[in-house]
Amino acid sequence: MKKIAIIGLPNVGKSSLFNRIAKQRIAITSDFSGTTRDIKSHQVYITEKPCLLLDTGGLDKSTELFENVHTMSMEAAKVANIIVMVVDGKMRPSDEEKKIFYALQARKKPIALVINKIDNDKEMERAWEFDEFGAEFVFPISVSHNRGVSALLEWIGELLPEVEGATPPPIEAEDESEEDDLDDEDEYWDNEGVVDDEEEPLLEEIKEEVETNQINVAIIGRVNVGKSSLLNALVGKQRAVVSSVAGTTIDPVDESIEYEDKVINFVDTAGLRRRGKIEGIEKFALMRTKEMLERANIALLVLDTSEPFLELDERIAGLVEENHLACIIVLNKWDNPLADFEKITAEVRDRFKFLSYAPLITVSAKSKQRVAKIKDMILSVYANYSQHIPTRQLNEIIKNATIKHQIPSDHSKIVKIYFATQYLTKPPRIALVMNKPRSLHFSYKRYLANKLRENFNLEGSPILLYPRAKGERDNEQENSGAES
Structure with missing residues (x-):
């Protein structure tokens, strides 16, 4: 071409x-x-x-x-x-x-x-x-x-040469409203790393999903943590401009590579700052980052281990949960870490409890140390993220979990789960059909999710559990879900 x-x-x-x-x-x-x-x-x-x-x-x-x-x-x-x-x-x-x-x-x-x-x-x-x-x-x-x-x-x-059978895509109207939406970045900072339960349509059977050979991976983090260097190391060439100037990347930079039997499309997103420090064209960068995250499957959350972690790191990590992404936490600049492995990983697990499912890897994007291992981790995490749990096994695990630890009652009224069914993947979304769906406490959903993780390899992937009433119509969206 x-x-x-x-x-x-x-x-x-x-x-x-x-x-x-x-x-x-x-x-x-x-x-x-x-x-x-x-x-x-x-x-x-x-x-x-x-x-x-x-x-x-x-x-x-x-x-x-x-x-x-x-x-x-x-x-x-x-x-x-x-x-x-x-x-x-x-x-x-x-x-x-x-x-x-x-x-x-x-x-x-x-x-x-x-x-x-x-x-x-x-x-x-x-x-x-x-x-x-x-x-x-x-x-x-x-x-x-x-x-x-x-x-x-x-x-x-x-x-340009003639190409037989080439059919141009339908013309899309240009978006003239983009310049009027510069305040949309506020949406990034409404949460403190914990996302409220959201409504979700629930289906009786798993939806037919279009299988694709492409894995979309967003590289996210605050400014100057080494995201562009990581992209260049992953694709094996100078694809993104690297500079010590904070905020170098403005437009998301994407590059695809073929690995094993998959096409991995990496997107280096703009580094995120505190809202008060967002200036000029960085407002556009925030909008682009949001669009990329909506289309991504996996987030590489890049943290700089050569300096203390910040509250901003936690807020950026909250975007992973907000967009229901699979995640790998990349501890960059490991050639000059601030502390030893045990201390840093303990702090990561304490600060980012809501990403407890995300595996960790220490790398140096500058020297390319251990960067190649990220590709295998992406394939493994994507397989877990795309997993469909067999209905029979799913119900056995849920039943055994409720026997071992009974669901707390609602004002002396018994709360029951009749059955569970997975209706979507990427990430696994599971409907819990119950008599009192609003009475299932968040902590119990977390308990059920942990039981599922004990029985299935779901490393790197969130699990979304949605209680619903028995006989509820598919198009109703009355019940909320929980992510674990």
């Missing part, structure tokens, strides 16, 4: 053009220079031909961080088949841009000079100033006004 790289200085409209071609708001856009830092890729259809579109970071060497961004952007140009260099039509041509254009031109690949922000005919006069580049293919456009973009797409389409 042909690759198209969008290249240019910071704040010229590369990500806006990327979103326009993709017909959806994928890359974060803002007036802040240097918003895009990592390479963002997305399969698109141009003139009904498939291709891979690459959005790169701004070519700037002003700091160590942006020098790394510059290097990765030029690497993207190396692997691309077609190069689209974007310049700001409201600014005069710079020597730096000419130098970059000539370097890209020397690669002997099709290259278009796209002069953005030419919003009307009068502003076309400024576009002529870019003739000094000597570009063969020049496209004055306005991404914000969707002016001239079709001519650029037609040029790209002529360079």
